Amino acid sequence: MAGGAETGGSCQIVTAARVVVDPSFPGSLRCTATPKLNMSKQTWICVPCRKVYMRKKYLTSVECPKCQGPCELVHTWGIPPSPKHTKAWDEFIARNRADAARLEASRQAERERQEQMQDLIRPKKPSPPEEHVPYLAAIRLPAIKTLTHSAGLPANQLAGHAANLEFWVGEAKHCLAAIDGYWERFKRLRTRQVEYEKQHNMPVTVVSLRRGIGDADRQELRRVLLEAIEQFLSRCRREGLISTEELKAALAELGR
Numbered sequence: 001m002a003g004g005a006e007t008g009g010s011c012q013i014v015t016a017a018r019v020v021v022d023p024s025f026p027g028s029l030r031c032t033a034t035p036k037l038n039m040s041k042q043t044w045i046c047v048p049c050r051k052v053y054m055r056k057k058y059l060t061s062v063e064c065p066k067c068q069g070p071c072e073l074v075h076t077w078g079i080p081p082s083p084k085h086t087k088a089w090d091e092f093i094a095r096n097r098a099d100a101a102r103l104e105a106s107r108q109a110e111r112e113r114q115e116q117m118q119d120l121i122r123p124k125k126p127s128p129p130e131e132h133v134p135y136l137a138a139i140r141l142p143a144i145k146t147l148t149h150s151a152g153l154p155a156n157q158l159a160g161h162a163a164n165l166e167f168w169v170g171e172a173k174h175c176l177a178a179i180d181g182y183w184e185r186f187k188r189l190r191t192r193q194v195e196y197e198k199q200h201n202m203p204v205t206v207v208s209l210r211r212g213i214g215d216a217d218r219q220e221l222r223r224v225l226l227e228a229i230e231q232f233l234s235r236c237r238r239e240g241l242i243s244t245e246e247l248k249a250a251l252a253e254l255g256r
């Protein structure tokens with residue numbers, strides 16, 4: 001048995017008769033005769049057992065017959081050095097892992113490139129004609145983000161935002177009105193579109209006019225928004241930046 005390579009199952013032995021130590025790379029093995037590359041197999045290594053196995057190319061994972069642990073596929077060119085030459089073997093393992101990581105990174109980049117290409121060539125679904133979630137989410141998110149951020153600021157910075165209390169309560173009210181008025185707007189939109197289609201002898205697209213956002217989602221939008229403005233107001237009150245009366249008035253404006 002040479003170089004830690006061994007027979008077993010369908011694996012192919014790397015025998016001493018075929019390989020010798022390469023003087024230019026101590027510890028490595030190379031073929032003595034014309035190298036006979038077995039294109040149908042690839043090399044796997046069990047690192048803990050320091051064993052090399054040849055397995056059919058179609059296999060995507062190999063279990064070490066000795067320890068039943070997972071083997072690592074050899075990506076690095078050349079025959080692995082003998083495990084007896086600890087330094088060369090360890091270097092080979094490290095190099096192989098670096099090669100494997102590079103290969104995976106380039107495969108990932110290629111997958112992403114393919115996906116981007118697919119996105120570009122895939123026929124775009126026509127946008128649903130109704131006003132849908134993104135608008136509500138879009139107007140709500142900056143307000144929530146800013147209010148949540150402000151509520152966590154040091155008191156001196158919070159004081160600056162408290163000076164714009166009216167503005168922030170107004171923003172929150174506007175978002176709440178947009179959320180609450182969604183269904184009414186949607187019904188108007190649908191009715192008008194159907195009328196137009198009938199007047200112009202167009203196929204009526206009632207089916208495509210579905211509600212873009214459910215009641216539960218709108219309630220959740222509402223809840224998160226109110227939570228953000230209330231946190232902001234409570235913190236302003238705790239820091240003495242607004243009076244209890246101002247707090248109550250702001251909450252009343254928000255219907256709390």
Ligand SMILES: [Zn+2]
Pocket residue numbers: 046047048049050051064065066067068069
């Ligand atoms: Zn093993």
